[in-house]
Amino acid sequence: MARDEGTRPWVLEKFDPSWNEGGLLEASSFSTPFRKDREVLREYLQEVWPTVKRALKKFGVSCELNLEEGSMAVSTTRKTRDPCIVVKARDLTRLLARSVPAPQALKLLSDDDIGCDIIKIGNLIRNRKRFSMRRDRILGPNMSTLQAIEDFTGCYILVQGSTVSAMGSFRGLEQVRKIVEACIKNKKNPLSHIQELRTEREYALMMES
Template sequence: MSNSKKQKYERYIDKSSIPGHEEKSSSGKTKFNVNQAKIDDVKTALENDTNAPSWLKGGAYTEEDNPHGLADRSDFIILFPQYREQYLKENISQIESTLAASPYYLKVSLNCKEGKMVVETTEKTFDPFIIFKGRDFLQLVARGVPFQQAKKVLEDNVFSEVIKIGNLCRNKEVFTKRRQRLFGPDGSTLKALEILTGCFIFIQGKTVSVIGEVNGIKTVSEVITDCMNNIHPIYHIKQLMVKRELKNNPEYANVPWDKYLPKFKKSVNKSIVKKKNKKLKPKKEYTPFPPAPEKSKKDIAIETGEYFLSEQEKQRKKEVERIEKQHEKKIEKKKENEKLYQPPKEEEIQRREKLIVLSSRMTA
């Protein structure tokens, strides 16, 4: 851009938003004063300027914007898990043809021995940012995202993020339960998030792959991290539904939305509170001496005198004990049988007579 054009647009730019032109507060911290009206003025000035390139106005970056190509070649290495090897072998030709076509002109190579893919620029590549798009595309394919969905990242204004959730929970059991919350019953929670944010969400192992616009990806990442920190995604979904209704209504465009958004109180699990409030067991009295060791079978046998008996005497003793136990059981059984033949007590006879009289009155 020439000096005259720079001077033309300089008057619209708020220098406080440029690094090196920040205002310092009394505490010494940097203050950024971004004036939205001035930004809008710059945008309108660019739109009205016929000599400004199309990509500067928000259009597509074409080959005419960079006819000489890139100054140097660049590449990225993407690793993939072993279970994904078979899928990549079957679809590598499709991936290569997609990235090699216009307007991408990227080269892909698959190395199954080392478990990696390499994406690099070619002589025909003119877009300096497309190499990052190609890297993101291969990352998504390596994480298990279907080819047709991952291909959307190559479009303009479509981005992706791979969110790591494996280290957000204290143990595996809690992790699996909270990850299941993201799916919801029959995948309803995940589907609702996709509709409200306009993003494609794919959960695989300890990562969540998100494809969509910047604002949608930001919202999804907040919901996912909160879910892993024990905040249910249904609360976020309710807020997003209200926000969408307010956004579609022009009456609420310049009104703060805080009072319209639902607010939720933190519920306390009573079972956890009971466990916390459980009384501690009283401590035993401190004794400086260690407890006496438990007696072994040999020690007990020496105390009772069995240790000094011969084998015949031991067998005879066991036989005597067995006969005594049998005799005791016989006596108990005899007592139980005698109870059946004992006459009832007077109190029992009187109680039965009363019942007979009452039953006769009821029938009469």
């Protein structure tokens, strides 16, 4: 870390491979399952896997797509230098398994300011009809509410089945989780959260001027 004399007390420096020229002492690997019965997802993963493989290879991470078992595996190699990259690779596969487009998911590898959060909402309410109605509130008419949440949190958001996948700053991800869980639990409407975020932004702009 380096000292920043500006607004932040500390700034996380981008990893430099020269910091760990000897590589890792032990191998680490992760496996992510996906629904192999979803033909569209299977075909998409097969199509984009060469791109994913090339991107991971640049960071010294190997990967394997098993269409028969329905899994994606990532592992460090002797060429791996960044000890955190395999965790990013794991999160990459978790996003792909939930239908996040590869160009979007791959941003995790190169940008240290971007994180991800997969919010499981299916177990927050048992009644399926109420669950569907409250999930639709997150989307809004013609996806307008979801677009507003993305705009005010600075996050990419994908609502898919019983999960909500988000990518963005850690502050933004915290806001997204708060909005989503409050909506599904029927504690607060997303529009109320959006209004609060709008007010916060306007106040911040006023203080800067």
